Amino acid sequence: MMIYLGIESTAHTFGIGVVDGERIIANEKDSYKPEKGGIVPAEAAEHHRKHALPILERALEKAGITAREIDVVSYAAGPGLPPCLIEGKKLAEKVAENKPVIGVNHCIAHIEIGKKDSGFKDPLTLYVSGGNTQVIALNEGRYRIFGETLDIGIGNALDKLAREMGLKMPGGPKIEKLAEKSEKYIPLPYTVKGMDFAFSGLLTAAKNSLNNSRKEDIAFSFQETAFAMLAEVSERALAHTQKKEVILTGGVAANKRLAEIIKGMAEEHNAEFTVPRQEYCGDNGAMIAWLGKIVYESKTEAATDVKPKWRTDQVKVTWE
Ligand code: AMP
Numbered sequence: 001m002m003i004y005l006g007i008e009s010t011a012h013t014f015g016i017g018v019v020d021g022e023r024i025i026a027n028e029k030d031s032y033k034p035e036k037g038g039i040v041p042a043e044a045a046e047h048h049r050k051h052a053l054p055i056l057e058r059a060l061e062k063a064g065i066t067a068r069e070i071d072v073v074s075y076a077a078g079p080g081l082p083p084c085l086i087e088g089k090k091l092a093e094k095v096a097e098n099k100p101v102i103g104v105n106h107c108i109a110h111i112e113i114g115k116k117d118s119g120f121k122d123p124l125t126l127y128v129s130g131g132n133t134q135v136i137a138l139n140e141g142r143y144r145i146f147g148e149t150l151d152i153g154i155g156n157a158l159d160k161l162a163r164e165m166g167l168k169m170p171g172g173p174k175i176e177k178l179a180e181k182s183e184k185y186i187p188l189p190y191t192v193k194g195m196d197f198a199f200s201g202l203l204t205a206a207k208n209s210l211n212n213s214r215k216e217d218i219a220f221s222f223q224e225t226a227f228a229m230l231a232e233v234s235e236r237a238l239a240h241t242q243k244k245e246v247i248l249t250g251g252v253a254a255n256k257r258l259a260e261i262i263k264g265m266a267e268e269h270n271a272e273f274t275v276p277r278q279e280y281c282g283d284n285g286a287m288i289a290w291l292g293k294i295v296y297e298s299k300t301e302a303a304t305d306v307k308p309k310w311r312t313d314q315v316k317v318t319w320e
């Protein structure tokens, strides 16, 4: 069996996964948590430098292998923060020595690990994370982006709202908890443009209402508004593509209310719905190892350097 090691380092998480044939035999990670405020790229890169070797050691130990037994090394070449991406590539080259090194697309890794975890074959994917928010489906040899955020990622928006309430990172789970204590909807701006959506107007309005409304009600109203936007675009993409499976993934997929809304939408279209296991929803190394295997086996052209702005739809999908 071939052994694939994959390295994730696009943003706050440094993760290493190992795949042996069809099996994931290690998935170790550590995430940078800013003291206050948002992610500072140089600090995140510093975190990755510090944790790279200890995580590598842990991953090899979990997998029960030595570095020599690895056949192919992959890293997330993008999209992501340049100083962070560079740390992943550096470690990949170091570990690989003379073995093949493959740069893969982070967003596609989320989709492929979601497919592996669920057994879904041809899904519509709603990928919701800190920095990325996209509605994606395979069409004519590429993962097309049917809709995406025009400004910030939904996770980032939730984190910013939480910060405004004096709550620490990660803010998403705290907003979810607050929202559970309210059913009072305060009207907030709902921004869908064509098939895309935007969160900054909603965020500003929510922040402003902190002066005269309860935190719980704002958290609830923010979620209901933002998630309805995501559901609307996902629904139109589903109706258009006629896919029969829906995957909700990315860090924000942990949100029960979002899962409930998207599941309901999928069911109305007779599509199956899944949220991959938590460890495969957030950024992780296993998904990079898994996509490394797919790209290597299918002889797909890989990235040879970091690509901070690499789009999901720029990759030719030759393996489907
Ligand atoms: P990722 O960028 O995919 O690693 O995901 C991180 C993002 O997920 C952060 O913005 C978190 O606030 C967000 N997140 C994690 N858990 C939840 C949750 N239960 N509800 C909403 N957002 C969440």
Ligand code: MG
Pocket (backbone or CB within 6 Å): 106, 110, 129, 132, 250, 282, 283
């Ligand atoms: Mg991600």
